[in-house]
Amino acid sequence: MTEHITPAEPARTGEAPQRSLLDRVEPWLLDRKKATYGVAVLRIGFGLILGVSLLADFRHRHLAWGAGRDWAQPRVDTDSWWPIFDHLFGAGMPAWQFNVQYLALTALSILMVLGWRSRVVIPMVLVGYIGLTRANPFISDGGLHLFRIALVYLCLIDTSKRWSLDAWYRARRPAPARRSLVPAWLENLLHNTGVVLLAFQVCLVYVASAMFKIQGNLWQEGTAVYYVLQLDEFATWPQITGLLDTRGLFIGVMTYLTVFVQLFFPFLLLQRTTRIVGLIVVTAMHLGIGLFMGLLHFSLTMIAIDAIFIRDVSYQAAFMRVQPLLDRARSALRLPARQPDRTSTPAPHEPRDEPKVPDEAQPS
Amino acid sequence: MSLPKHDAPPRRPSVVVRLVVVVVLLLAGVHMFATFARVAPPNPISTAFREPTSHHIHPLFNQSWSIFAPNPQLVDLRIWVRASYLDDTGQQAATEWFDISSTFYAQVTNRVVPPRHWRMVAPLYRYQFRARDALTESQQLLLASDYVGDSGRGQLRADLIAADNRPSTVDHYLRSEAMVVEFATNVVYAVHPDIEPQAIQVRTSSQGVVPWSRRDDPDATRPDEHFRELGWRQPIVASDASREAFASVFRRYLDD
Numbered sequence: 087m088t089e090h091i092t093p094a095e096p097a098r099t100g101e102a103p104q105r106s107l108l109d110r111v112e113p114w115l116l117d118r119k120k121a122t123y124g125v126a127v128l129r130i131g132f133g134l135i136l137g138v139s140l141l142a143d144f145r146h147r148h149l150a151w152g153a154g155r156d157w158a159q160p161r162v163d164t165d166s167w168w169p170i171f172d173h174l175f176g177a178g179m180p181a182w183q184f185n186v187q188y189l190a191l192t193a194l195s196i197l198m199v200l201g202w203r204s205r206v207v208i209p210m211v212l213v214g215y216i217g218l219t220r221a222n223p224f225i226s227d228g229g230l231h232l233f234r235i236a237l238v239y240l241c242l243i244d245t246s247k248r249w250s251l252d253a254w255y256r257a258r259r260p261a262p263a264r265r266s267l268v269p270a271w272l273e274n275l276l277h278n279t280g281v282v283l284l285a286f287q288v289c290l291v292y293v294a295s296a297m298f299k300i301q302g303n304l305w306q307e308g309t310a311v312y313y314v315l316q317l318d319e320f321a322t323w324p325q326i327t328g329l330l331d332t333r334g335l336f337i338g339v340m341t342y343l344t345v346f347v348q349l350f351f352p353f354l355l356l357q358r359t360t361r362i363v364g365l366i367v368v369t370a371m372h373l374g375i376g377l378f379m380g381l382l383h384f385s386l387t388m389i390a391i392d393a394i395f396i397r398d399v400s401y402q403a404a405f406m407r408v409q410p411l412l413d414r415a416r417s418a419l420r421l422p423a424r425q426p427d428r429t430s431t432p433a434p435h436e437p438r439d440e441p442k443v444p445d446e447a448q449p450s
Numbered sequence: 451m452s453l454p455k456h457d458a459p460p461r462r463p464s465v466v467v468r469l470v471v472v473v474v475l476l477l478a479g480v481h482m483f484a485t486f487a488r489v490a491p492p493n494p495i496s497t498a499f500r501e502p503t504s505h506h507i508h509p510l511f512n513q514s515w516s517i518f519a520p521n522p523q524l525v526d527l528r529i530w531v532r533a534s535y536l537d538d539t540g541q542q543a544a545t546e547w548f549d550i551s552s553t554f555y556a557q558v559t560n561r562v563v564p565p566r567h568w569r570m571v572a573p574l575y576r577y578q579f580r581a582r583d584a585l586t587e588s589q590q591l592l593l594a595s596d597y598v599g600d601s602g603r604g605q606l607r608a609d610l611i612a613a614d615n616r617p618s619t620v621d622h623y624l625r626s627e628a629m630v631v632e633f634a635t636n637v638v639y640a641v642h643p644d645i646e647p648q649a650i651q652v653r654t655s656s657q658g659v660v661p662w663s664r665r666d667d668p669d670a671t672r673p674d675e676h677f678r679e680l681g682w683r684q685p686i687v688a689s690d691a692s693r694e695a696f697a698s699v700f701r702r703y704l705d706d
Contacts, residue, residue: 108468108471108472111471111475112467112468112471115471116467116471138563139563139566142563142565143565143566143567145699145702146557146565146566146567146699148695148696148698148699149567149695149696149698149699149700150565150566150567150570150699152695153689153691153692153694153695153696154636154692154695154696154697154698154699154700155696156632156688156689156692157629157632157633157636157686157688157692157696158629158633159688160625160628160629161577161625161629164622164625165509166508166509167509168509177688178689181691181695222567222570224570224573224574224577225566225567225569225570226573227517227569228513228514228515228517231512231513231514232513234510235510235511235513238510238511271467272470275470275471275474276474279474279475279478282478283478283481283482286482286485287485290485290486290489290515291513291515294486294489294490294491294515294516295515295516295517295519297490297491298491298515298516298519298520299518299519299520301491301519301520302519302520302521302522303521304521304522305519305520305521309662310518310521310522312662312665313521313522313523313524313659313662314518314522316659316660317522317523317525317526317659318526318551318552318555319523319526319527319555319569319572322558322559322560322561322564323559323560324559325560334665377562380558380564380568380569382562382563382564383566
């Protein structure tokens with residue numbers, strides 16, 4: 087197979103006549119890990135989403151996933167899932183064991199927030215999450231599927247390069263001749279492929295949703311949001327949404343904005359200005375859906391994944407602005423002063439070759 | 451680039467590196483194609499690749515993004531239950547109908563962090579609805595009849611098969627009905643801890659909303675609720691532990 091690839095294929099027209107497409111793609115994939123701050127925000131966000139929802143569901147747990155859900159077992163048995171996961175939180179499990187496993191998953195989600203041994207913790211969270219959600223297939227929505235799929239991609243990604251205990255430990259013990267089974271270029275390749283897959287997944291959610299919506303006459307007529315807010319199932323703040331749903335203009339704008347921002351999301355990402363606008367609009371949309379239609383898990387999951395579309399330089403610039411405030415707060419609390427290393431957590435031994443583009447320095 | 455220990459790649463990619471890059475890109479590309487083909491609205495491309503893409507997506511990457519689309523759901527779906535029991539005088543009596551769905555919806559009203567399972571009843575409704583829909587008309591008529599006692603379920607199966615001999619469709623329906631009945635039995639024990647149900651009856655309902663054109667009309671009311679009743683059935687209890695676990699949580703919803 088190599089013969090076909092190694093001799094550079096005839097160059098495309100354009101600025102680099104000597105280089106094949108692969109020659110140009112390879113450095114992007116191999117040289118450096120992309121979106122390192124974005125995936126750190128994603129890891130922290132996912133840990134919080136899972137941890138907070140498990141704690142919020144604590145008093146419901148026996149009905150939702152424990153012995154009180156045994157009525158759903160026939161569906162567990164007939165759905166086509168790998169059986170190994172069906173036994174993790176299987177029917178007939180003693181209550182103490184269920185509680186221990188439930189709390190262990192909660193603890194793992196906290197470790198995920200902290201970024202402790204993320205390479206091991208994230209696959210464990212994935213397995214535990216599938217196990218728990220398999221226990222009751224009737225608790226299922228887009229947010230649950232998305233969370234699981236994103237966790238699969240996160241297994242490829244180095245999520246604890248920034249803002250994590252892993253990074254902090256690495257900085258304390260500088261480079262003990264890091265011996266990895268996986269060479270650096272391969273690690274970078276998997277990381278960047280994972281980031282691409284996450285970006286693809288988010289675009290897929292938006293574009294597929296929009297493709298379904300534009301077939302419907304209520305979305306075309308601009309009234310769909312009104313109908314959603316009429317249902318007991320989704321009107322979770324009826325007093326507030328009751329005020330909104332008679333305002334025709336509001337409903338029309340929301341309905342069209344939802345369809346168009348979803349359909350055009352991938353294109354909004356291409357340019358910095360439209361990217362900022364697009365991310366602000368989808369974040370507002372998710373907060374609205376999350377708070378007023380009861381779909382909080384899905385919404386926060388989307389917001390957390392959207393964090394990868396903010397570039398590393400933007401996070402760095404934002405952090406540099408926040409840092410003086412943190413330092414002042416720290417000195418006010420009389421905590422020991424920080425090392426004067428200007429930036430925050432990046433490990434000192436790594437090359438700081440990220441381009442500092444002045445006009446990109448605004449936080450998105 | 452002073453100390454490129456970790457991040458630096460080999461400057462000239464070797465044949466092995468390039469081969470790995472190509473394989474990873476191919477895998478990612480195939481994965482993305484298969485996912486898109488499965489998740490987009492039905493189209494000729496996804497039809498052409500139905501078998502392999504379905505195999506690839508299930509179960510790990512399974513997903514659906516047609517919520518609120520093509521049009522949002524226009525009705526509220528509810529599951530109700532009542533029970534028959536022997537009262538103090540030994541007479542047959544029946545409880546009032548109890549609305550299970552609204553009890554779950556109340557759990558999320560005016561709450562910022564909704565419990566994860568509050569929409570559990572609607573998927574159960576749809577699961578049973580689809581399984582019922584796969585039956586023939588004459589089979590569906592049978593479902594309104596009573597099948598109680600220990601032989602009830604066996605008799606229902608025999609009658610359904612006699613009406614149309616497709617055992618896998620019938621068994622799929624019976625499985626869905628058994629889940630609804632067991633779920634509803636749990637509710638009965640939680641709501642009426644003091645009675646011993648002899649039989650239970652489940653009905654499902656759907657109710658439309660005030661149409662957009664009448665949204666400003668203060669006299670507008672929601673259309674009538676449509677009910678679909680199953681006949682009386684034998685209660686199903688998986689185990690006392692399961693029943694208790696369900697009731698311990700569900701009773702709190704009644705107090706809220």
